[in-house]
Amino acid sequence: MAAQLAIKQPAATRWGGWLLLLPAAALLAVFFLVPLGLMVQTSFRNGIETYQEIFTSPIYGLVLGNTLRTAALTTLLCLLLAYPYTYVLTRVGPRLRLIMLGVVLLPFWTSLLVRSFAWVGLLQDSGILNGALQTLGLIDEPLQLIRTPLGVLIGMVHVLLPYMVLPLMTTMGQIDGSVLRAAGSLGAGPFKRFFRIFLPLSLPGIISGCVLVLVLSLGFYITPALLGDAKDAMIGETIVQEVTRYGPVMASALGLVLLVGTLVSLALLLAVQRIGSSRKGVQ
Template identity: 70%
Template sequence: MAGQLGNQARTTRRAGWFLILPAGAFAAIFFIVPLILMISTSFRDGADTYASVFTSPVYGTVFLNTIRTAVLTTIACALIGYPFAYALTRSGPGIRLVLLAVVLLPFWTSLLVRSFAWVGLLQDSGLINQALIALGLTQEPLALIRTPLGVLIGMVHVLLPYMVLPLITTMGQIDPSALRAASSLGAGPWRRFARVFLPLSMPGLLSGAILVFVLSLGFYITPALLGGVDSTMIGETIVNEVTRFGPVTASALGMVLLAGVLISLALLLGVRSLRRKEGIS
């Protein structure tokens, strides 16, 4: 009997390895091998490439622009997405369906098309400046395109669903009885929100912040179309390095970006796990 159980366990383990083999092969071919090639390419000229990346003021400015834009995009998405997700989860089925369609609608349109649409809206002769001039709010067109503000507007529009969807999931799982219990204990609407609803929705907010921040660090199309020299991000710099000078410095920049993403992700996940431990304790 014990021998049969042992044989069944070994057969199950072998079957499990066969099941994960396609996924492992896919990861090795499309992720691990390219990563190894990028690492080897970045060290083609030795460590001098990394030294130039860390000591160059140009690359330093680009990294600062990237981090600043990613942080501002995350904050803006949180400020817009949290009230939107709250209204969606607290509304009736009909309005909830409409609001959910508004969130999912951008996914049905190409990122390139959305970015070009913002070019038409933000340029000097675009609809936004024409409306502002027609309303008498300004005499001259505002500088909305080729500026950090234009990049921020475009990136928030693209990345907002990645903030809203985790918030919707988390807020939808909050037990209404917890809010009713707070009301029965004398808590008003604002106190009930601040002491009960907001802490319970923090996992969704942190998950959305992680998604938006990590995706913002490697953004290319929207900053390239809406940004200017003062708002150049690391994705644009990597593309320019590849097209002008070859893959060596571009690979080093990519590795630095990857390291920054992993460090940022580890910090954010650490904050999330710390909040979970505080909630358990």
């Protein structure tokens, strides 16, 4: 009898765990799977002609290219800026660390729309940045910063930089400093300690930050719409235009293309992480 109860106990516990997942599964089905199914159905309302137009039209090809290029550059710039900043942040004293972290988190306290409009005021021809450069005598004419890909990059990097810093800070904060000191005592120089020890140990934070920034930047709308030009439109802007002008068919197809592109990007980043982990295990 006791043996039968011991056997039944894990089964009951296992079914209880699945029952606890039912509310989350129902929520996911109602607010994700059902809308996704409706998008798929709508996108095939005209058959595969909609998708053929996306991949054969030079206009949509340009939009997809702009989206991928802008997202990749935004991710790269965020990584280049966040990595040294986070490295210093995790190695200073508690008070200075709190100040540096507050500087990073400050954008979260302001609306995305307000931040984007602030960059419009900063980057326009008569804005603060061009005015300061002309006052210092560094330029004779205002630089064309707004309605350009450079302006979009500046605004997106500013918005998405915290999403790169926070995963890096979590990973770098867990790296044991005694490992670096031990390597130094064995004759490893600063560069060797960084590239052979610190950089590989911080790779999970790099991958996590790149995933967050890349996924968010692929679907960005407000900042590119305010700071960019129509010829450099991203897929988020194009989806809004398709919905308001022509209806949901093309917009649904573009949304699915964006979803598939995001999943492919995630798969590539995870593959890179697995390769790095396997090499680390071999070493």
